[in-house]
Structures are given as C-alpha cells and as structure tokens.
Amino acid sequence: ARIEAERAVDVLADSAYVARYPRLEARDLGGFASGAGRLALVKRVPVGPVLAITPFNFPLNLVAHKLGPAVAAGCPVVLKPASQTPSPALLLAEVLLEAGLPPEGLSVLPASAADMEPLVRDPRFRLLTFTGSAEVGWALKRTAWDRRVALELGGNAAAIVEPDAGDLGEIAERLAFGAYAFAGQSCISVQRILVHEAVWEPFRALAAAATHAVPAGDPADERTVCGPLIDSANAERVARWVEQALAAGGRLLAGGARAGNVVTPVLLEGVPPDQPVVADEVFGPVAVLQRYHHFEEALELVNRSRYGLQTGVFTSDLGKVRRAWDVLEVGGVIQGDMPTWRSDPMPYGGVKASGTGREGPAWAVLEMTEERLLVLR
Template identity: 50%
Template sequence: MSTTISQRPAAPYWVAGRPCHSPETVEVRSPYDNTLAGTTSNATAADIEAAVAAAAQVPASLPAHARAAALDHVSRRLAERAAEVGALITAESGKPVKWAAAEVTRAVSTFRWAAEEARRDSGHLQRLDTDPAATGRLALVRRAPRGPVLGITPFNFPLNLVAHKVAPAIAAGCPIIVKPAPATPLTALLLGELLAETDLPAGAWSVLPMPNAAVADLVSDPRLPVVSFTGSVPVGWSIRDRVPRKHVTLELGGNAAAIVCPDWTDPADLAHAARRIATFAMYQGGQSCISVQRVYAHRDVYAELTERIVAEVRALRTGDPADPATDVGPLINEAAAIRVHSWVTAAGATILTGGGRNGTTVDPTVLAGAPDDSQVNADEVFGPVLTLAPVDDVDEAFARVNASRFGLQAGVFTHDLRTAFRASAELAVGGVIVGDVPSYRADQMPYGGVKDSGTGREGVRSAMDDLTEERTLVLTGIQL
C-alpha cells in the first residue's frame, strides 16, 4: 500500500477549482513508521489571495439541481474509489484501515445527505393572520447564504470532517476555502480531485494547505464572513476572540463520559457495555473528540464491568495500521504520544492494563482511582486512555459528568426511560446516547457541544442552518 501511494505524483492544491503547485514542497509521512505517504506543496500568498477573491465573486444563484448534482457526484466517486481513499487516510494519519474504511463510508453518506438537503431546502410559509392586524398577510421565510466560509479541519478525520465543512457549504450555496491539517492534507486534496470533476463554478471551493501560523490573515479577512473550525480549545476560542463580528462555529472536543446505571445488571448487557466502551475508548488511538474517556459505574455493577472492560481492552491488537487485524494504531506524532504517556504516569492511579509507550504508539490503558482533577479526567487526553470510577447513584454520576469544563456527548447505559429523559434534561452536553457509548454519531444528526466543547452544530442540515440566515418576505392582500 505505502509503495503505491508514495508513487503518486505530488498532489496539487486547489485554487478556485484549479490545480496548483508551489516550490514549497511538503512531505507527508506515516506516524507509524515514517514511510512517505505522499507529497504536496503549501499554497503561495498569491494563490491564497486568488482563492479568496474568487470566493467573494461567486454568485449566490446557483440552482439547487446543480449543487445537488455536484454533491451526488462526489458521493458516488468516493464510493468508487473507497479502497484508494481509505488507504490514503491510513498512510497519512496512521488510522487503522478498518476505521479508515468506515470513515470513507461515512463521507459517502455525508455528501449524499447534503445533495438531498440541497434539493429540499425550500424555506417555509408562515401565516400572519393569527393577529387581526395582519389579516391577508403571509410570510415566506427562506434561508440565504451568509457568504464565503473558511473551513479549518483537524488531522483525526482527514476526510469526513472535511466533508462536514464542504458538503453543507455547497448545499447551502456558500463558497468554501478549506485549510486542512498540516499533518494530513493529502486526503482533502484527493477530495479536491473529485470536486474538480463537477460543474461547480470557479471560486465555489478551494483546498489550500498551509502552515497553521499562516491562517491568521485568512481568519481576519472580511471577505470570509464565516469561520468553521474543528480542533483544539485554545485555538478555537482565540479565533472567536479575534473576529467577534464574524459568524464562528467551533467544535473543540471533550472528555466524554459513559454512565452505567444500577439497572444495567444482566450479564449480556454488561458484556455489551464493556465491549462498546473498550472499543470506543481506544479506537483510532483515542484520537476522537467523543472517544470514551471516563466511565462512572454504579457500585452494584462496577467490579464485574471493570473485569470485562479490562479483558476487552487486553484483546485489542496494536500494530501496523495497514493490517486489517489492527484495532489501535499510533498517535499522530511522537510528541502526542509522549504527552499522553506523561499524563498516565502523573495521574497517581492504578493501572489495570497498559501504561506503556513505544514510539508513537501508546498501549491501550485503563486506569482506576484517578483523581477527578488529574489531567486524564479533567482534560481531553486524545489518546487510548480510559478511567473507571464507582458511583453510589445516578445523582453522583450526573454531577461528576457535569463537573467537566467540556460538554460534547455522554453515554448512559440504562433501561429506565425516566433516567434517559432525565439525562437529556440534566446533563450539560450537546447529545446523550442511551444504551451506548458517547462515541456514537450519525452524520445527519445535530452534533456539537456546550461549554469548552464549542458552539454551533454539525450534521448536514444543522450546519446549513449555521451557514445561512433567515430572510423574510411578507406578502400583503393574500386570500388564505
């Protein structure tokens, strides 16, 4: 796989739909074994300016059928090239091939849903004669694009998180400039190849690799009234502080918790919970905003659940991400692995399994007794580390979940409908997943968080709402 990918010519970046190269060559290497995943180049200042100028000139009148056709085309071509795209994700990010394949499948669906939303995005009628003074009046409420979007994407989902910027923008009629993560630009550039096969107008999209330090001018550019950022907490809030008059959406991550309630006692239920928790605490090396990081289990089930989780984690296979049998691959670089390992050793917790590091790979690790204020509990680990703690009741579990400065998603393992609805009402998170881990996400549903997990929502329809604003037309003298 690596040989085939590395033999690809240097990937162009895309300026208003045109392929471009610059002398500033960028080598992208596997975090697993440092093999060459591919090459590209950073966009020049002149090309960045050309992309912004072109985006600012795109008319907002592209018909729905044209937007939907382009999105359908990308969905279809991703499905046709799924094996190639998945291999590229693995090569540049170190994501195990099984999870890379799942990411491609999700992106195929994301573009398909965006095509469907583009076709049915018709606004709504609102009768105004509910008040006597408005007799004979009818409002037509439609959504209009806010304008060109700057989409800044992270390394951990180099295809699907780019899709969640690009697909809603195209569906809503917003030009978009994508700035991919420096560690993983190649998949976004391949997506550019597919977009270039469509009939979207020049300026409707660009994909511009650049160092992180170079993005500040783009963030401030008044021709880009919307910034959509997915990444770290400090960077995200600094963007919002820098441009308070822009529309800024932020998906900043979290330290997701799963609660196992006292009614979850059946051995089959505990086996299911343990398997799901172990898998989604460690998948992708824990480099997911909603990977399971904390588990609060009622004392009645804590001992048996802990035993089952540890057994499931020990059964996970680490190694070469290109091997279909690998469950847990490397972190994105050695600095990240060193940081995660240092948090584990500093936690003062009992290590039930794991705890070691080999280069960029951190052993899948389960901890018990970690203090609530330790970094493995209070901060986002973004590594294959899980903490377990017993609780006396649901009240305590809810309180400990809410004590976090993050609030993205939570999982609640319960059969009690009252507990489920109470969790939705009381947990300060963007989403509650009942009967499963917080890592569950359907790409069409609203997705986002509160507190330090950010602001705004992804999910195609929700993102389209973020990228547009309501416009109201009132008709007078209408017979209703």
C-alpha cells in the first residue's frame, strides 16, 4: 500500500510537469507553393468532460492515472471508482480540491455499474476512459461508439527465458513475484512462462522452489506477497480453472491449496493451450510453464493470445530483443525483467483484446486533448 501511495505521488508529479510544458508544434509551410509565406502552429486543447471508470486492484494509483492527466489537460472529470474500493478515490479527490482544483472540475460517484449507464450514454462526455476487464471495456466502447474511448484492459502476460538469460535462480524468483504478488490481480501479472528446452529442467526446478517460497495469506502481515482474491466468487473461479487444467492433463508443480479467498501460488506445466489458465486472463495467482525449442517459436506462442499488453524477454542477445520488439503483438516489451514491471511515466497500454490508447500522464493527456491549427501569414 505504501508503494502504491508513492507511485500515485509520482503520477501526480509527472502530470504537473506535463501541464507546465504544453505541446506546441510549429511548421514552416513555405516548402510548398501553396504554403508560401505561411507558418502553421498546432496546439492541443481539452476534448471536454471526461468520464473515468477505475477498478479495485490499485484503488489509488489507477485513480491518479485518470485524475492527474485530466487536470493537466484541462478536462473536467467525473470518476466512478470500483464499488469495492471507493475510499482512496474520495480521499484523493478531497486532496485535489484542497489544493485548489475548482469544485466543478471533479466529481467522484461511488455508484453501481447499472447506475453509470446513463452517463456512459451521455454525449456531453467527450472521452470515456476505462480500466478493467476486456468484456466490460469493449461493451462500453460499443455504447460510446461516437466518442473517444481509451481502454486499459486485461492481459495474459508471457515471459520468455532464453539460455543466455543469466542467473536462472534470480529470474525464477523475479517471475514468481510477478505472478503471485497482489494474488495475481494485475493485468500484467505473469501468467505464461516460456522456457527454452536447453534450460527447461533446471529452470523448472527453480521455478517450483520459488513458487513454494512465496509467502501467502494475511495481507495485514507485511511479509505476505500473495494475499486473498477480491471475493469468494473469484477464489472459486481460480480454483475451478486449476482443477480443469489438471483434468485436461496439466501437472501441478506447486501450490493450489485454498483457505477462504486465499489461493496459494499455483505453478502448472503441460497444460493444453485451450485451457482457461493458458488462453484467458486468470487474474489470480496462477502461472503456467511452457517449453519451446527456438526463439521464433516462443514469439509465436506469445502472439497466440488474444491479449497483448506486455511481454518480458530474458536474453542478453540484443538482436533477439529487437526481433521481439518488431514482431510481438503487445503494447510493450520489457528486456531482462518480468512483464509486470511498470514505471508510471512510461506509455502503458495494450493491443488486441487488451485495449486501445495509452496511459502515463504525457500519453494520457494526448488522449484527453485534440489538435487545433493556427496558420499565420
């Protein structure tokens, strides 16, 4: 929670920086006969009122990613926080108002999804920005088809481990953290770990040991890495998906016990690709090992997902890194680290079912503004 609060401060600080240095582009049109003696200036202006909807899993930082850029762009914003976690949004709004934000610039509505339907349909909101599930996000886009929509949706994050990756033990521990922290309730949680056959056996053993070592249980204990799922329905779903994977021929290497809403970190192998733990977004503490024979095969396996958020590539070969950057159908490629890694100022977002648009204050402001041209003679 303290780390999330620190990250939210970074988001607001970066938003303030973006607000202080608005974009202005100048282009001399004299290179064409039609533009002789004329200068084009392009600035960005607010699109207008923004409707923002945020999820439960990072109830402060993801709210900051909506409010900070909206203030920087000059857009009034109505925010609907997750029903399970409205308090951080209300507290942050109070802080912004105390800092001088005009009251008409921000409203926070702790409402149900059904209650938000009229607002989603309201054409006065010129931008809808949503972070949450793919199913809900794309339904919102269909409703608001005639307006701007920015979607930061789910993922099925993969990591590729090449023979030249480095210390396999450190990589296994890093990926275990990426898979099981926050009980896997992150859209860039490690879900698929693709391992080259040359290092398959040692990495498999190290990954199982790293999974066993992840502290799970009470989130009030600061040693806990993997806490509970958000509710019993999701805990039951995750347990059911694991059972289905095992029934389909998958093998359990670690974890799988359940106590209330806590599911101990699960590591699987040999799971058929059509199983939900491979094909869909688990949004729980489950990771699947998959063996591959050559790097191009690993890239193909990453791209078989309908999601495309981020991928981690563990290799010291810059040529392979650039190849991954060229061909992977994802929003971001992270070299030498888990796909769960994120720095808040960077452009963050996905392709395919993972959404459209980018977050990170400088990029979110682009979503919230539009170009306006002035031609001078």
